[in-house]
Amino acid sequence: MKNSYSFLCPVVIFLVVFSCSGFAKDTPAFRIKAGKRITVLCDTLSEAKVVSNALNLWGRDCRSVLSIAPKIVSGEEEGEIWIGTLGESDVIRRMLSENYISVSELSGKKEAFLMRVVRYRSKPVLIVAGSDKRGTAYGILEISRLMGVSPWEWWADATPAPLDEFTLSSDYFSFQAPSVExxxxxxxxxxxxxxxxxxxxxxxxxxxxxxxxxxxxxxxxxxxxxxxxxxxxxxxxxxxxxxxxxxxxxxxxxxxxxxxxxxxxxxxxxxxxxxxxxxxxxxxxxxxxxxxxxxxxxxxxxxxxxxxxxxxxxxxxxxxxxxxxxxxxxxxxxxxxxxxxxxxxxxxxxxxxxxxxxxxxxxxxxxxxxxxxxxxxxxxxxxxxxxxxxxxxxxxxxxxxxxxxxxxxxxxxxxxxxxxxxxxxxxxxxxxxxxxxxxxxxxxxxxxxxxxxxxxxxxxxxxxxxxxxxxxxxxxxxxxGVTEYMRCWLEREFGADCARRLLPVMQEHYRLSHICKPEHMGNTRVDKKSPSYLVISDLPWSEKAIKERLTGYDNLAREVERIGNLLPDYKRDAYFQLVKYPVQAAAQMNRKLLKAQLARHELAKWEESDVAFDSIVSLTRQYNSLKDGKWNLMMDMAPRRLPVFKRVPRERATVPLRKEYVALYSFSGADYTDSSEQQICCSGLGHSGKSLALRKGSSVTYRLGRLPVDSVRLEIRLLPNHPVDGNKLRLNVTFDDSSERLIEYQTKEKSEEWKENVLRNQAIRWMTLPVDNKAHHILTLKALDEGIIVDQIFVYDAREF
The missing domain is CATH 3.20.20.520 (Glycosyl hydrolase family 115)
Structure with a gap:
């Protein structure tokens, strides 16, 4: 059986071997067949209300997935599933007396549960035992996860696929307890x-x-x-x-x-x-x-x-x-x-x-x-x-x-x-x-x-x-890992084929939004002392960068539409809420503001910006109309009615677009050639999508070829995080045989530098370095503190600045 935590993706299940009589090797697999009655043994009168509520939720899931309504019984009756809380239930005492569980497995643990398939009178029985009331409730709803039910079955209309049969292997065992209390x-x-x-x-x-x-x-x-x-x-x-x-x-x-x-x-x-x-x-x-x-x-x-x-x-x-x-x-x-x-x-x-x-x-x-x-x-x-x-x-x-x-x-x-x-x-x-x-x-x-x-x-x-x-x-x-986690999440919601197609789409959606969130595309501020307070203005991007971003979002919006057309009807409401609206609304917000930026420079038509605004209105109206208005008023496309959400005023620019600087060399943090020790690539993170977390005291090297200039401008772009240990974020930079240069980039919250950093999700440091006529050059970065995460490195001709 696939592991429920990993959204039904295959993982290794660690089995525990017991000598108790209930775990004989010939125990048959546990099965619930669609349409066939299932009996649950649980002392609901002695259990906390949360346990009964969890049973009600699971019963709702059974009706949806297996077309059955479980029958809850108590006392000495028999059932295919036994559920109980340690110290609260006769069912648990029965499990203990017949050696199906031991006190040591749950005693002293908070909110833990175990699930086990055992043999009872030659028949398979699923045991769910909790260390306390919450543990039991989580264990009950773990069955729902194993049945393929999304936690978002109501909140995102994630309708589960019907099953002909639900099966757990004869040696199925799972123990879970929280990492955080x-x-x-x-x-x-x-x-x-x-x-x-x-x-x-x-x-x-x-x-x-x-x-x-x-x-x-x-x-x-x-x-x-x-x-x-x-x-x-x-x-x-x-x-x-x-x-x-x-x-x-x-x-x-x-x-x-x-x-x-x-x-x-x-x-x-x-x-x-x-x-x-x-x-x-x-x-x-x-x-x-x-x-x-x-x-x-x-x-x-x-x-x-x-x-x-x-x-x-x-x-x-x-x-x-x-x-x-x-x-x-x-x-x-x-x-x-x-x-x-x-x-x-x-x-x-x-x-x-x-x-x-x-x-x-x-x-x-x-x-x-x-x-x-x-x-x-x-x-x-x-x-x-x-x-x-x-x-x-x-x-x-x-x-x-x-x-x-x-x-x-x-x-x-x-x-x-x-x-x-x-x-x-x-x-x-x-x-x-x-x-x-x-x-x-x-x-x-x-x-x-x-x-x-x-x-x-x-x-x-x-x-x-x-x-x-x-x-x-x-x-x-x-x-x-975070990438596999996302793939499995998408597979649970939309199936394996759609997950394979959607994974790069969602990764790129988050990467582009990380560079600049949709709400920040107007280059505005909400703090009144800022010179850009509520005034729509140009982002510091070149025409080439703007057009590349527009193309990227256009591709995402089209791909989201294509993938959505492959889904069965019962999955489309969830798809709209979890994928289509977020991606396409972000795409249209970018189109609205970036087409307006180009129009201010007479490089696009204002109508293109207005059409994008209309598309956001249409998408939002569709969201609030889903499921006969179930979500009406939940989605608002203009929180706080800020100017960035309105149609863009038609104005002409007074300063030119930013010049396009072409790097002689560029690297993502993870593109290093050599390292003093094994490093951690932060999958998907940063403008590059390949940031590198440098351990304190470790160093990485980037190799460059010949540089046809006398001096270069070196830009190192880092995640604008805060110190992990102490109050500094320091990085030593060495270029060829030159002496080390120290970079510090910790900031105080509310400083202007901090504001710029969090809006672009980068802290940028640069230096000018002399270059000799070597065939190869070496750049070395060494972390002096914990928390250094390198996103991008650019090497430019210094004469361009």
Whole structure:
């Protein structure tokens, strides 16, 4: 049987040999035939609600794939599938007594499950045993994965193919447990998709912005299928607060979901939406401590006894600086007192041993400066580190932070509202960047909690699943590799033939978007102090580069159309959502802005730009009309109504297009000739698609032929990531026999250099070097720090600059 984690791609299944009587060699294969009744033995009355909900989801899948409705029985009855939770179920006790499982296989493990085919009275039986309620639920839905059911069966209308028979081999065994303890998502910037879709389409309400339990049930079903356990609710002012909506917390509990909150929502309080309704005075702990304390106390008492993760500290209402403390020293003193008050609340109302309660502190934005100034955070509190909002993690734990009992966490973005420019529309965060950064995070000790800002969930389906699969089983994703992972994902959704055709299409789609996201194609900024604030202008590209990019996108759009025509009808809605809309909308956005750029220079017709705008409107209307309007209002082609999304104003350029510079030599990072040790090629990553991660202390060499000039301009283009260890990113450069030259390229967030770097996804350093009349030349790069990733190298005639 193909391994479900690898999206039904063949992998090696490691078998465990037992001496117990239930594992005789002559055990027949386990089979469920379409249309034939299947009986499941499970003590649903003694199991948690999440187990019953998982059984309901699996039953839905059985009806879809096998045209059967499983019968759930309990007690001493027999069944073809036995399901139970360790310590909660008579079924488990029966498994133990008959030696089908042993306590040691699951005891002491969180959210783990095992699946095994055994012989019971000469018949094959499938056992699913969980170490706790979530483990059992994940194990049940593992059967769905093995049956070919996508986690996106509802959220992307990924209809599974019907089967005549579902089979597991007689020696089938699988044990799984999470790599990261808390794994989940943050619904954020929901103003233009998730909130209007929920409140007006899926769960209509008269309460302004109220996202209710029916919507959240669908979210939690998805999280259960993705083996996630944590949720940060939407918290913008357009949305009615999660905890003030009846039924929301209850449905989270029914699906085994921990509720947490973001960096500006301490103690499960959405200050942005709740303070104006239930607070008194200013949201200022320093000068209004009694009322702020009472505000937190009410929430803690209301949710005591439920599964929650408490964010400590304080920031201002809706992502602003804390009030009442201006200097870093004042903020540090205030946070120290706040920690004591908040933990006292938890001790009084939740558990007298406060170290048993999940807590997290998030040093985000200006709070990171306070932390670096010596703020002491209780050792049992998890430290959550953040990326710079553009996918590059700002801080990795040092040796002291790695030893903290509370562990380390990460908050990561594939959607963002803010400076230098939003990207809220098409979810083009490069999967290879997500993979590289999260692998580095995990290897650096960030293993307690992973939260992904997914915006509206759609269209970030692929990045969301990749992120959560890595959190579930890092080693398996790492062993498979990011390219094979994508191929298998596409194969699960659209079949092997389409996956083979689609893989290069999706890789190129993400590569082109990595060079410049669709939302950034107007060369605008959203920070008011920027000279390019909301003003559409030329990107710094030559006519040749623009036309090559247009040709590349035209080819992608046509190929997506051709492949889509090969699919059966029942796959086309999912294809539109997961492939066609993201790729073709990105292509048309590029066409709209780039044709306008050429038109400003009288090199194209303005009508071509307007036609592209109309195409985006048409594609978006089609998205919102899918499945008889199921997704109406989910997809908005103009978040925040920024100028980049409108028709381009017809203006003439005042400066010429950038000159085309032709390199004498060019290399991708992975094109090295020699290396001091084995290097890591970052598959698909960077402008080149072949970036190279240089280990600290290692070096690589690039060989050049004769150079017909006296001097060259050497450009080294690197990923604009942040230091992994320490606070430097340094690279030594040696050309021929010259002395070493030092490159440093770490940046501070919000600096102009950082803004330029993240918008183009490159940090660029250049130098002028003399050249002698040799037949061959050698360029050597040596990494002095961890985190160096080389994307491209260009060698130009220095006289052209």
């Amino acid at each position: 808390f794994r989940g998502i943050f619904i954020n910037d929901e103003d233009w998709g998730f909130m209007p879709w929920s409140t007006k389409t899926y769960e209509p309400t008269n309460v302004k912005g109220q996202i209710g339990p029916r919507t959240h049930q669908r979210v939690f079903e998805l999280l259960l299928r993705l083996r996630a356990n944590t949720f940060w609710p939407a918290m913008h002012s357009c949305s009615h607060p999660f905890f003030l909506t009846p039924g929301n917390k209850e449905i989270a509990d029914d699906y085994g979901i921990y509720i947490g909150t973001s960096h500006c929502e301490p103690m499960l309080r959405n200050a942005n939406g709740e303070w104006r309704l239930e607070g008194e005075g200013e949201y200022d702990y320093v000068n209004n401590r009694e009322n702020v304390y009472r505000f937190w106390e009410k929430r803690v008492t209301d949710v005591a006894g439920q599964d929650n993760i408490y964010t400590l500290g304080i920031r201002g209402i809706h992502d602003g600086k804390m009030q009442g403390a201006k200097t870093i020293a004042e903020q540090k003193n205030a946070l120290t007192r706040i920690f004591a008050d908040q933990r006292d609340l938890l001790k009084r109302y939740i558990h007298n041993d406060v170290t048993k309660i999940p807590q997290v502190f998030i040093p985000y934005k200006e709070v990171l400066e306070v932390y670096h100034a010596g703020l002491e955070v209780p050792a049992d509190v998890t430290l959550m580190w953040c990326d710079d909002n553009f996918g590059y993690i700002r801080h990795f734990p040092d040796s002291i932070e790695k030893r903290r009992s509370g562990g380390n966490a990460v908050y990561y973005h594939v959607s963002y509202w803010g400076s230098p420019h939003d990207y809220l529309w098409l979810a083009t965060a490069h999967p290879s960047l997500v993979y590289e950064q999260m692998k580095t995070a995990y290897n650096s000790g960030i293993q307690k909690m992973w939260i992904l800002n997914v915006g509206d969930i759609k269209p970030a389906e692929y990045q969301m699943e990749l992120f959560l699969d890595m959190a579930w089983d890092m080693k398996r994703v790492e062993n498979e």
